[in-house]
Amino acid sequence: MSTEPLNVCVTGAAGQIAYSLIYIVAKGEVFGKDQPINLILLDIQPMMGVLEGVVMEIQDCAFPLVKDVVATADPMVGFKDCDSVFMLGAMPRREGMERKDLLKANCKIFEAQGAALDKVAKKTVKVLVVGNPANTNALICSTYAPSIPKENITAMTRLDQNRATGQVAAKIGVTCDSVKNMIIWGNHSGTQFPDAAHATATVNGESMSVYKAVNDDNYLKTDFVSTIQQRGAAVIKARKLSSAMSAAKAACDHMRDWWMGTPEGEYVSMAVYSAKNSYGIDENLMFSFPCTVKDKTWTIVSGLTNDFTAEKLKITEDELKGEREMALGASV
Numbered sequence: 001m002s003t004e005p006l007n008v009c010v011t012g013a014a015g016q017i018a019y020s021l022i023y024i025v026a027k028g029e030v031f032g033k034d035q036p037i038n039l040i041l042l043d044i045q046p047m048m049g050v051l052e053g054v055v056m057e058i059q060d061c062a063f064p065l066v067k068d069v070v071a072t073a074d075p076m077v078g079f080k081d082c083d084s085v086f087m088l089g090a091m092p093r094r095e096g097m098e099r100k101d102l103l104k105a106n107c108k109i110f111e112a113q114g115a116a117l118d119k120v121a122k123k124t125v126k127v128l129v130v131g132n133p134a135n136t137n138a139l140i141c142s143t144y145a146p147s148i149p150k151e152n153i154t155a156m157t158r159l160d161q162n163r164a165t166g167q168v169a170a171k172i173g174v175t176c177d178s179v180k181n182m183i184i185w186g187n188h189s190g191t192q193f194p195d196a197a198h199a200t201a202t203v204n205g206e207s208m209s210v211y212k213a214v215n216d217d218n219y220l221k222t223d224f225v226s227t228i229q230q231r232g233a234a235v236i237k238a239r240k241l242s243s244a245m246s247a248a249k250a251a252c253d254h255m256r257d258w259w260m261g262t263p264e265g266e267y268v269s270m271a272v273y274s275a276k277n278s279y280g281i282d283e284n285l286m287f288s289f290p291c292t293v294k295d296k297t298w299t300i301v302s303g304l305t306n307d308f309t310a311e312k313l314k315i316t317e318d319e320l321k322g323e324r325e326m327a328l329g330a331s332v
Contacts, residue, residue: 003036004036005036005037005038005067005068006031006035006036006037006038006083006084007037007038007040007080007081007082007083007084008025008031008037008038008039008040008082008083008084008085008086009040009041009042009078009079009082009084009085009086010022010025010039010040010041010042010085010086010088011042011043011078011085011086011087011088011089011113011131012042012043012087012088012089012090012131013041013042013043013051013054013071013088013089014041014043014047014050014051014054015043015088015089016241016242016244017088017130017244017247017248017251018041018054018086018088018248019054019244019248020244020245020247020248020249021086021088021248021251021252022039022041022054022058023061024248024249024252025037025039025086025252026039026058026061026063026065026066027063027065028065029252029256030252030255030256030259031084031255031256031259032260033065034065035065036065036066036067037065037066037067038066038067038068038069038070039058039066039068039069039070040069040070040072040077040078040079040080040082041054041055041069041070041071041072041078042072042073042074042075042077042078042079042089043071043073043089044073044089045073047073048071048073051071052071054071055069055071075112075113075116075117076116076119076120078116079113079116079117079120079121079125080120080121081120081121081122082117082120082121082122082125083122083124083125083126084125084126084127084128084255084259085117085121085125085126085127085128086128086130086251086255087110087113087127087128087129087130087131087137087138087141088130088131088251089109089131090106090109090110090130090131090132090134090137091105091106091109092242099133099323099326100326102133103133103136103323103326103327104326104327106131106133106136106137106140106327107140107327107328109137110129110137110138110140110141110144111140111143111144112144113141113144114140114141114142114143114144114145115144115145117141117145117148118144118145118146118147118148121145121148123147123148123149123152124152125148125152126152126154126255126258126259126296127141127148127152127153127154128154128155128156128251128254128255128258129141129153129154129155129156129286130155130156130247130251132188133187133188133189133323134155134156134157134188134271134286135155135187135188135189135271135285135286135287135288135320135323136286136320136323136324136327137155138153138154138155138271138286139284139285139286139324139327139328140327140328141153142273142286143328150273151272151273151297151298153273153286154254154258154270154271154272154286154298155188155270155271155286155288156188156247156250156251156254156270156271157184157188157192157269157270157271157288158250158251158253158254158268158269158270159188159243159246159247159250159251160184160188160192160194160228160231160269160288161182161183161184161194161250161268161269162176162246162249162250162253163194163228163231163246164182164184164194164196164224164228165179165182167224167227167228168182168196168199168201168210168213168214168224169201171214171219171224172201172203172210172213172214174201174202174203174213178201178202178203179199179200179201179210180199180200180201180265180266181198181199181200181266181267181290182194182195182196182199182210182269183195183196183197183198183199183267183269183290183304184228184269184288185287185288185289185309185312185313185316186287186288186312186313186315186316186317186319186320187271187287187288187316187319187320187323188271188288189316189319190229190230191229191315191316191319192228192229192288192316193225193309193312193313193315193316194224194225194228194229195304195309195312196210196211196214196220196224197211197304197306197309198290198304201213221308253268254268254270257293258270258293258296258298259296261293261294261295261296262291262292262293262294266292267290267291267292267301268290268291268292268293269288269289269290269291270288270289270291270298271286271287271288271289272286272287272288272289272291272298272300273285273286274286274287274289275300278300279300279302279305279313281313281317282317282320282321284324285317285320285321285324286320287316287317287320289301290304
């Protein structure tokens with residue numbers, strides 16, 4: 001652990017996800033129980049009053065690890081010398097808005113934030129994009145931050161992985177920590193493919209494949225897949241609000257594993273830059289793959305697809321290519 005505080009920026013810091021996330025980060029659950037941090041909270045100017053209230057609450061929590069808290073509406077201040085950035089803020093999809101309209105609006109936001117990162121953040125900064133459409137927002141951000149290595153900007157599909165793990169654990173009747181190596185392929189959208197083919201579960205002390213533990217192949221290829229694909233919409237229908245607590249937990253899981261590394265024999269789902277020949281996916285996409293992490297560097301795990309998987313990957317890849325064309329075409 002470094003005795004020097006890490007500079008941790010949270011965008012959309014006055015929002016619902018941030019309200020849960022900041023507590024987890026400040027408690028030391030992400031960067032370590034002995035790692036001091038400076039919290040830099042970034043949001044738009046109209047939210048500064050709300051953000052001041054968040055700052056008051058952080059002070060009132062008396063977190064031992066939090067050395068300083070800064071609230072700002074200026075990305076050049078927010079990203080200055082940052083070690084880690086949680087990008088929660090994005091333009092929400094409103095009633096009557098088409099996906100291309102959402103992409104166009106977010107392109108402007110992430111173009112500006114990418115440019116600011118490029119100018120003032122550390123080149124070793126680790127950036128996690130949570131605001132939707134997360135994969136393509138991350139690609140836009142990376143495009144406009146050319147001096148930040150492409151592997152240092154990722155998007156979150158850990159929420160989908162956690163959802164899949166929770167569904168399978170409930171189906172089997174075990175706790176979530178008994179289920180390992182669930183994979184999310186592709187886009188954080190309705191085309192994503194949750195894949196249990198390589199996952200394992202510990203049942204009554206015995207480790208076995210999830211397929212064996214569930215003992216219902218049809219479920220794992222149909223209802224399970226659609227449940228995870230549509231889970232976000234189901235939460236909105238029930239809460240009248242989008243996922244917040246679970247999204248915050250997933251973002252912290254993602255960043256913690258990126259920072260601390262993954263356990264031996266385990267991999268996690270991360271939407272990362274699709275270097276050439278990664279499962280044949282088109283280059284220059286942010287695509288969710290199974291990854292291991294060591295020394296803050298992720299590596300895509302190879303050899304985990306089959307004919308059934310390949311068909312699903314093509315669907316989500318095509319959607320991401322279409323999003324890329326809409327978003328980056330709108331910015332030039």
